[in-house]
Amino acid sequence: MDALEIARWQFGITTVYHFMMVPLTIGLGLVVAVIQTAWHRTGNPEYLRMTKFWGKLFLINFIMGVATGLVQEFQFGMAWSEYSRFVGDVFGAPLALEALLAFFVESTFLGLWIFGWKQLKPGIHLACLWIAVVGSVFSAYFIIVANSWMQHPVGVELVNGRPVMTDAWAVFTNNTALVAVPHTLFGALAVAGGFLLGIAWYHLWRRRRDGVDTVGADGKVVPGEADIPGRDRTDHKVWIRSLRIGAVVAMISFAGTALTGDLQGKLMFEQQPMKMAAAEAACHDGTGFSVLSVGNLGSRNCDDIVALIEVPGILSFLAKGNFTTEVKGVNSLLDQYKADYGTNLPDNPVYGERAGQEIEYVPVMEVTYWGFRMMIGFGGLAALAALIALWVTRNGTVPESRWLMRLAVFGILAPFGANAAGWIFTEMGRQPFVVAPNPDFNGIDQVFMFTAAAVSPGVSAGELLTSLVVLTSIYAVLLVVEVKLLVKYIRGGVVSAMPELAHAPVDENEDATPGPDGPGTGDVLAFAY
Amino acid sequence: MELLPTIWFIVIAVLWTGYLFLEGFDLGVGMLMKLFARDNTERRVLLNTIGPVWDGNEVWLITAGAATFAAFPLWYASLFSALYLPLLVVLVALIFRAVAFEYRGKVDNDSWRARWDWAIALGSFFAAFGVGAALALTTTGLPLNSNGDREGGPFAWFSGYAVLGGLAVAGFSLLHALAFLALKTDGNVRHRARGWFVRLLPWLLLPMAGWAVSIQFLDGKPWTWAAVAVAVVAAAAAWFLAHKGAEGRAFMALGVFLLLGSASIFGAVFPVVLPSTVNPEFSLTISNASSSDYTLGLMSIVAAVGLPLVIAYQAWTYWVFRRRVSAAHIPEAHSFLPAVAAKAFTTKG
Numbered sequence: 001m002d003a004l005e006i007a008r009w010q011f012g013i014t015t016v017y018h019f020m021m022v023p024l025t026i027g028l029g030l031v032v033a034v035i036q037t038a039w040h041r042t043g044n045p046e047y048l049r050m051t052k053f054w055g056k057l058f059l060i061n062f063i064m065g066v067a068t069g070l071v072q073e074f075q076f077g078m079a080w081s082e083y084s085r086f087v088g089d090v091f092g093a094p095l096a097l098e099a100l101l102a103f104f105v106e107s108t109f110l111g112l113w114i115f116g117w118k119q120l121k122p123g124i125h126l127a128c129l130w131i132a133v134v135g136s137v138f139s140a141y142f143i144i145v146a147n148s149w150m151q152h153p154v155g156v157e158l159v160n161g162r163p164v165m166t167d168a169w170a171v172f173t174n175n176t177a178l179v180a181v182p183h184t185l186f187g188a189l190a191v192a193g194g195f196l197l198g199i200a201w202y203h204l205w206r207r208r209r210d211g212v213d214t215v216g217a218d219g220k221v222v223p224g225e226a227d228i229p230g231r232d233r234t235d236h237k238v239w240i241r242s243l244r245i246g247a248v249v250a251m252i253s254f255a256g257t258a259l260t261g262d263l264q265g266k267l268m269f270e271q272q273p274m275k276m277a278a279a280e281a282a283c284h285d286g287t288g289f290s291v292l293s294v295g296n297l298g299s300r301n302c303d304d305i306v307a308l309i310e311v312p313g314i315l316s317f318l319a320k321g322n323f324t325t326e327v328k329g330v331n332s333l334l335d336q337y338k339a340d341y342g343t344n345l346p347d348n349p350v351y352g353e354r355a356g357q358e359i360e361y362v363p364v365m366e367v368t369y370w371g372f373r374m375m376i377g378f379g380g381l382a383a384l385a386a387l388i389a390l391w392v393t394r395n396g397t398v399p400e401s402r403w404l405m406r407l408a409v410f411g412i413l414a415p416f417g418a419n420a421a422g423w424i425f426t427e428m429g430r431q432p433f434v435v436a437p438n439p440d441f442n443g444i445d446q447v448f449m450f451t452a453a454a455v456s457p458g459v460s461a462g463e464l465l466t467s468l469v470v471l472t473s474i475y476a477v478l479l480v481v482e483v484k485l486l487v488k489y490i491r492g493g494v495v496s497a498m499p500e501l502a503h504a505p506v507d508e509n510e511d512a513t514p515g516p517d518g519p520g521t522g523d524v525l526a527f528a529y
Numbered sequence: 530m531e532l533l534p535t536i537w538f539i540v541i542a543v544l545w546t547g548y549l550f551l552e553g554f555d556l557g558v559g560m561l562m563k564l565f566a567r568d569n570t571e572r573r574v575l576l577n578t579i580g581p582v583w584d585g586n587e588v589w590l591i592t593a594g595a596a597t598f599a600a601f602p603l604w605y606a607s608l609f610s611a612l613y614l615p616l617l618v619v620l621v622a623l624i625f626r627a628v629a630f631e632y633r634g635k636v637d638n639d640s641w642r643a644r645w646d647w648a649i650a651l652g653s654f655f656a657a658f659g660v661g662a663a664l665a666l667t668t669t670g671l672p673l674n675s676n677g678d679r680e681g682g683p684f685a686w687f688s689g690y691a692v693l694g695g696l697a698v699a700g701f702s703l704l705h706a707l708a709f710l711a712l713k714t715d716g717n718v719r720h721r722a723r724g725w726f727v728r729l730l731p732w733l734l735l736p737m738a739g740w741a742v743s744i745q746f747l748d749g750k751p752w753t754w755a756a757v758a759v760a761v762v763a764a765a766a767a768w769f770l771a772h773k774g775a776e777g778r779a780f781m782a783l784g785v786f787l788l789l790g791s792a793s794i795f796g797a798v799f800p801v802v803l804p805s806t807v808n809p810e811f812s813l814t815i816s817n818a819s820s821s822d823y824t825l826g827l828m829s830i831v832a833a834v835g836l837p838l839v840i841a842y843q844a845w846t847y848w849v850f851r852r853r854v855s856a857a858h859i860p861e862a863h864s865f866l867p868a869v870a871a872k873a874f875t876t877k878g
Contacts, residue, residue, distance in 0.1 A: 059631065060631065060632075063627055066587075067625075068624065069591075076605075078617075085602055088598060088599070088601075088603070089821050092598035092599030093827065096599035099594075100595075100839065101831065110584065111580075111846060115580055116849065164821045168823075168827050456678070458680070460683055471617075471620075471621075474621060474624060474625075485636070
């Protein structure tokens with residue numbers, strides 16, 4: 001492997017890994033904020049328990065997002081210096097704004113939330129969480145603006161061979177970003193929904209297995225109490241309510257991702273037709289949507305791909321909103337790309353030994369085709385499971401079946417899979433460009449960059465390989481640690497996040513209220529570390 | 530001279546100085562987890578002094594990096610790619626450190642804690658050292674060719690200046706942390722920290738003073754020489770004030786030392802942002818490395834609104850958590866994994 005390939009693998013691995021943490025952070029943060037608001041308004045102890053429990057899991061995961069996010073920013077300069085030089089005038093701005101306007105907010109106010117349980121008035125404490133959550137949404141917006149510029153460069157003109165920003169409004173309201181942001185946010189909520197559903201299911205199942213909850217003759221649950229701290233009737237309500245919230249969130253977010261995804265798809269058929277043609281393994285012009293195609297998808301050679309099942313008209317619908325307009329396939333697009341952007345990489349030293357080589361305009365179809373289908377498939381699966389879960393639990397608890405419980409817990413992974421597949425599809429589908437050209441954007445052509453020209457010329461393959469190995473192994477170790485910790489806290493239940501439940505019966509509403517003269521000396525620490 | 534690139538040079542200098550000022554003490558507290566704290570209670574006192582703020586402090590680094598990318602993409606690209614391996618060390622250090630803060634107390638087990646304590650201490654040291662080395666090298670130069678790429682292999686950056694800069698930031702951070710602990714804790718930790726501060730001040734500031742002075746010999750201007758002189762006075766004042774027990778003022782005096790020291794260094798190299806040791810013509814300056822005026826103008830508006838806001842709410846955070854922390858405040862470690870989970874483990878299968 002040469003430096004370029006190693007750098008690409010590193011970018012892919014670190015980004016997908018980072019994006020395991022991010023959706024859960026955004027989605028769960030939003031859910032916890034809503035639940036704490038409910039507690040604030042009703043004073044109902046079950047909402048406090050939910051806030052504490054889900055908040056704890058949120059924090060364990062949040063920190064991994066922070067730790068791995070820094071790699072993303074440094075990586076552009078370290079491994080992709082030519083890219084950074086080329087796009088710096090326009091691409092750096094959203095990154096800087098993300099740090100200045102969003103990430104500062106998120107980190108600072110989350111610190112206030114974690115440590116401020118007894119230091120701040122309840123209303124202000126709640127506001128801190130909301131501010132942090134809004135910060136994380138803005139973070140997502142700025143990052144997607146930056147990414148969307150790579151997918152669809154707008155608001156610039158070429159000066160001395162480099163894009164220079166001329167219209168910031170166009171950059172920040174890029175239509176590619178405006179559909180990608182809600183799509184990503186719904187994707188994040190889907191992750192949170194599945195997470196709540198799976199974990200709540202596990203606890204309800206355990207309460208049944210341990211005989212705490214029983215089912216009466218009328219089929220309805222009879223919540224019981226066990227002689228174990230925290231395992232009372234409120235605990236039952238915590239889980240059943242979490243499960244329902246999770247299921248509803250999962251279904252709403254699937255609808256949201258589907259609607260925004262459809263808009264995004266139509267936009268992509270215009271902006272990056274080759275990506276979409278490769279996603280469909282559509283070699284020839286037509287209207288049919290491939291449900292199953294076989295053949296050597298990886299060869300990038302269209303000739304031996306056979307669509308076993310094809311539904312006519314659907315591809316036109318996805319691309320254009322009707323059933324009859326022919327959509328261009330890989331073969332005719334290939335000729336067009338060759339005519340527009342050349343058949344071979346220029347004889348320029350920035351391409352290294354790749355200079356003069358033929359350009360592969362067709363992305364690896366195995367990745368685009370199956371990435372696209374996994375994204376939709378996993379998302380749909382999670383929504384269907386949520387619907388079934390709602391029906392099965394209508395009487396207030398889950399069935400005794402151990403296998404169903406395992407399925408629910410395992411199902412937590414499906415929305416993660418959908419998110420990862422979506423990103424891999426959209427990034428790999430853009431190849432061979434790191435900045436994709438606009439086929440018919442008003443006036444801005446020539447603003448594009450081949451990935452082969454983007455890597456740092458001064459950095460050796462050895463350095464890149466070192467970092468790839470180091471980062472990947474650290475990520476692997478930390479993933480094990482995070483999952484272990486999450487599992488430990490999940491098994492512990494609410495008490496693991498509220499040790500006070502184990503010590504003495506407390507009036508839970510008192511918990512976050514400062515004493516008469518503000519926080520007492522004993523409360524200097526809200527006890528976080 | 531171009532106005533906007535100059536403004537952005539100052540903004541980036543401010544961001545780096547803000548980073549060193551704020552994360553300086555939390556990096557130092559991290560190192561002191563192993564050097565200073567005697568038992569688990571003291572370690573938790575240390576941790577809780579920085580607990581609510583370290584993450585917000587670290588964002589100064591992210592912002593400094595991203596602002597460099599946006600305002601001086603060529604500086605960002607050349608510096609970060611040339612320093613590939615040292616920055617990898619910084620990243621690894623910061624990853625472990627961040628995770629350790631959050632995970633250390635999540636399991637009540639001595640060897641678990643000891644492992645994360647090492648992650649915090651070493652992570653803090655290497656982060657400080659690596660950032661210091663990178664900053665020193667951007668002031669003294671790297672072997673860059675005409676395209677701004679490093680010549681001479683993965684270790685071409687290694688030089689005495691890298692070590693000096695690394696020691697400078699690590700040393701300053703340690704001292705800053707001692708001042709911070711004296712200000713922020715009570716009881717035994719407070720008094721010991723003050724004692725250490727008074728005894729160690731000259732040694733821990735020596736590398737940073739060495740860096741600032743050697744830069745003056747290379748590129749100094751009258752005003753930057755003056756800044757160095759006042760910085761030395763501020764350091765002496767910090768020593769004197771701490772000796773007298775005025776912890777708050779000692780902390781601020783040390784802050785003045787950093788501010789002036791950093792101004793003297795950035796001021797001396799201006800308008801060069803990254804000198805080339807191969808050929809001075811290949812050096813990056815504020816004019817040949819900056820973004821367009823349009824981008825800089827946009828960023829200026831946002832920074833003019835955003836930066837004061839950040840400073841305001843971060844200051845509020847410090848106000849909210851202004852009380853001193855001491856061993857008496859640390860609640861007993863509880864085995865959080867009580868009956869529910871215990872039952873799950875015993876009845877499994």
